[in-house]
Amino acid sequence: MQGQRLKSVREWRGLSQEDLASRIHVGTQQIWRWENGKTTPNADYIARLARALDTTADYLLGLTDDPQTQLEESDLSPLERRLITAFRQGDISEAIVLAAELAKSK
Numbered sequence: 001m002q003g004q005r006l007k008s009v010r011e012w013r014g015l016s017q018e019d020l021a022s023r024i025h026v027g028t029q030q031i032w033r034w035e036n037g038k039t040t041p042n043a044d045y046i047a048r049l050a051r052a053l054d055t056t057a058d059y060l061l062g063l064t065d066d067p068q069t070q071l072e073e074s075d076l077s078p079l080e081r082r083l084i085t086a087f088r089q090g091d092i093s094e095a096i097v098l099a100a101e102l103a104k105s106k
Contacts, residue, residue, distance in 0.1 A: 007035040024048040
């Protein structure tokens with residue numbers, strides 16, 4: 001997940017880190033860690049964040065630049081699909097490898 005996107009959507013919605021933490025039932029420090037790239041939320045928390053911020057998980061993950069538009073599966077390359085699958089399955093190390101591979105291909 002892209003922490004800067006999380007922070008900008010949170011601020012755009014006029015929420016403090018405390019407000020967002022309360023909405024998704026985590027500590028304020030956890031919001032800070034996510035926004036600063038210290039840790040990555042699991043799929044459940046990404047979904048909670050997207051709902052709480054009225055945006056899409058695709059936007060928070062950097063898969064689209066439009067905070068309101070969902071990506072269609074047909075919009076994704078095979079490598080992007082593998083990355084999403086790995087992330088959703090909680091295989092973060094594989095997702096990191098695939099993300100690096102994807103970054104090199106761009």
